[in-house]
Amino acid sequence: xxxVTQLGSHVSxxxxxxxxxxxxxxxxxxxxxxxxxxxxxxxxxxxxxxxxAATLVKGINGFxxxxxxxxxxxxxxxxxxxxxxxxxxxxxxxxxxxxxxxxFGKGTKLxxxx
Amino acid sequence: EAQVTxxxxxxxxxxxxxxxxxxxxxxxxxxxxxxxQDPGLGLRQxxxxxxxxxxxxxxxxxxxxxxxxxxxxxxxxxxxxxxxxTSLYFCASSPDRVGNTEAFFGQGTRLTVV
Numbered sequence: 505x506x507x508v509t510q511l512g513s514h515v516s517x518x519x520x521x522x523x524x525x526x527x528x529x530x531x532x533x534x535x536x537x538x539x540x541x542x543x544x545x546x547x548x549x550x551x552x553x554x555x556x557a558a559t560l561v562k563g564i565n566g567f568x569x570x571x572x573x574x575x576x577x578x579x580x581x582x583x584x585x586x587x588x589x590x591x592x593x594x595x596x597x598x599x600x601x602x603x604x605x606x607x608f609g610k611g612t613k614l615x616x617x618x
Numbered sequence: 619e620a621q622v623t624x625x626x627x628x629x630x631x632x633x634x635x636x637x638x639x640x641x642x643x644x645x646x647x648x649x650x651x652x653x654x655q656d657p658g659l660g661l662r663q664x665x666x667x668x669x670x671x672x673x674x675x676x677x678x679x680x681x682x683x684x685x686x687x688x689x690x691x692x693x694x695x696x697x698x699x700x701x702x703x704t705s706l707y708f709c710a711s712s713p714d715r716v717g718n719t720e721a722f723f724g725q726g727t728r729l730t731v732v
Contacts, residue, residue, distance in 0.1 A: 513658070540723075602715070603663070605651060605676055606721055
């Protein structure tokens with residue numbers, strides 16, 4: 505069965521610093537992986553998704569993620585944090601079978617200090 | 619504008635009083651689902667629907683009902699709400715259930731059952 509583990513429920517960085525949010529997955533089949541962002545009092549918005557076309561995936565707002573099969577990881581990075589990046593971030597893998605659901609990690613809340 | 623619309627955004631109710639949370643999408647998507655989000659647990663799927671009149675249980679279906687009489691609408695029904703159903707609920711839709719198709723989320727409904 506597919507699963508996702510996000511390391512660190514809270515991450516705090518200074519404005520301008522590197523953002524690194526960790527995600528490890530477990531999947532018995534080639535995974536379909538996603539990163540979503542949730543701003544306060546908002547729904548989830550897709551940041552990026554892994555399509556198997558390239559291991560380095562670029563998303564919106566300057567975020568990118570690298571798929572590493574050998575490490576079963578799909579970590580999210582951004583070179584320089586901005587105050588507006590403060591939000592909760594969710595890694596998700598598409599479930600198998602007919603259910604077609606997204607299996608989410610528990611989320612990582614990112615704080616950005618001025 | 620492509621969107622998923624949920625109503626209401628906030629709801630406080632009493633134990634046992636039936637309620638319905640509406641969800642509508644304007645993207646002609648076939649696949650729709652409901653998730654609940656709880657602190658430290660991420661999002662978990664409650665029910666899903668692959669098309670009109672086709673619904674099935676997700677991972678946490680107890681205490682909930684759904685219906686899909688029209689393609690655009692997918693209401694969530696709590697016939698006898700209990701305090702453990704206090705949560706943040708999201709409706710989502712996508713073109714289909716397979717592969718790396720993106721899920722679009724509503725703004726969320728924060729439900730409190732007292």
